[in-house]
Amino acid sequence: MTTTITLTGAGGQIGYALLFRIAAGDMLGPDEKVRLRLLEIPQGLGAAEGAALELQDGAFGLLEHVEVTDDPAVGFDGCDLALLVGARPRGPGMERGDLLAANAGIFGPQGAAIAAHASSDVRVTVVGNPANTNALIAAAAADGIPAERFTALTRLDENRARAQLAQTLAVPVDTIRRVPIWGNHSATQFPDVSHATVAGEPVAKALEAIVGDVPTWLDETFIPRVAKRGAEIIRVRGSSSVASAANATIEHVRDWVHGTDDWTSAGVVSHGEYGVPAGLISSFPVRSIDGEWQIVEGLEISEWAQARIDASVAELVEEREAVRALGML
Numbered sequence: 001m002t003t004t005i006t007l008t009g010a011g012g013q014i015g016y017a018l019l020f021r022i023a024a025g026d027m028l029g030p031d032e033k034v035r036l037r038l039l040e041i042p043q044g045l046g047a048a049e050g051a052a053l054e055l056q057d058g059a060f061g062l063l064e065h066v067e068v069t070d071d072p073a074v075g076f077d078g079c080d081l082a083l084l085v086g087a088r089p090r091g092p093g094m095e096r097g098d099l100l101a102a103n104a105g106i107f108g109p110q111g112a113a114i115a116a117h118a119s120s121d122v123r124v125t126v127v128g129n130p131a132n133t134n135a136l137i138a139a140a141a142a143d144g145i146p147a148e149r150f151t152a153l154t155r156l157d158e159n160r161a162r163a164q165l166a167q168t169l170a171v172p173v174d175t176i177r178r179v180p181i182w183g184n185h186s187a188t189q190f191p192d193v194s195h196a197t198v199a200g201e202p203v204a205k206a207l208e209a210i211v212g213d214v215p216t217w218l219d220e221t222f223i224p225r226v227a228k229r230g231a232e233i234i235r236v237r238g239s240s241s242v243a244s245a246a247n248a249t250i251e252h253v254r255d256w257v258h259g260t261d262d263w264t265s266a267g268v269v270s271h272g273e274y275g276v277p278a279g280l281i282s283s284f285p286v287r288s289i290d291g292e293w294q295i296v297e298g299l300e301i302s303e304w305a306q307a308r309i310d311a312s313v314a315e316l317v318e319e320r321e322a323v324r325a326l327g328m329l
């Protein structure tokens with residue numbers, strides 16, 4: 001079988017980190033051939049064309065075809081998986097409203113182009129920020145495609161949270177499970193350890209033995225460290241997260257297509273679960289079953305946790321209102 005994958009922002013940093021892993025089979029597995037469509041704006045075409053030449057030189061057996069274009073109609077033609085990475089970054093002096101408007105001008109037309117040209121069962125993953133609201137805008141513009149096919153990446157936040165827990169507890173990261181991210185992919189996000197386990201045991205007990213007062217550690221150390229990890233990477237590395245973001249994108253799509261054996265996190269459309277207003281694209285604990293994300297329901301949420309979820313969701317509501325006020329939703 002062959003899957004057609006459209007990558008926007010293919011000439012950018014995350015695009016460069018993603019392409020070779022996709023071609024090597026890390027996303028869809030060793031039996032699935034891939035056809036890549038690299039969609040850029042005119043200024044980014046040279047970098048995308050260069051990446052296409054290098055893909056050729058990688059001589060990847062799974063890579064059937066690469067096409068570089070700045071035309072969304074060509075870029076999304078027959079697309080099964082859309083990775084929307086290209087976005088307008090916040091420039092100097094740019095207000096949040098300007099940023100939302102600039103991105104609505106990208107993600108609205110891309111949503112419409114997906115509806116017009118992609119496969120009817122297309123799966124869309126938005127990485128470009130503000131990811132949740134960009135996904136909302138694209139979904140709203142994609143007439144005829146269910147909003148459930150549009151997701152925002154919060155897997156990197158979850159991976160950061162699991163890694164911080166593993167480091168604190170001095171255990172291998174794959175022994176840490178069930179650390180969902182709630183809300184927005186922003187500094188208001190809520191990485192939630194209430195249901196987390198380490199080697200199958202509740203994480204809270206293990207944490208108490210190491211950090212003492214767990215609620216204070218969560219408030220003052222863990223949550224801010226995870227939520228501001230992107231800024232920490234920029235400070236230390238001198239550039240934003242790239243390979244870790246590409247890795248999280250690979251894992252998000254792989255799990256969506258192939259299924260999960262436990263919970264993970266993804267920005268998906270709310271139907272009112274956990275008090276999140278219907279229609280918003282918010283991060284939730286999710287499972288992937290039969291190729292569909294399902295929100296993990298029925299979890300006991302403390303008052304403290306609900307307040308954190310509500311605060312991040314309030315930011316999503318504000319972003320939706322701002323985009324509506326601009327007439328772009």
Ligand code: NAX
Binds near residue numbers: 010012130185
């Ligand atoms: P770069 O600036 O390196 O690359 C962006 C690329 O997108 C550029 O080549 C640009 O020409 C292209 N582009 C812009 N508008 C486009 C359009 N309308 N159609 C097609 N291509 C377009 O940024 P990079 O470091 O790759 O980051 C990409 C996005 O990921 C940013 O918005 C960034 O904020 C976001 N991130 C999201 C993360 C997440 O977890 N959701 C984490 C990493 C990252 O911060």
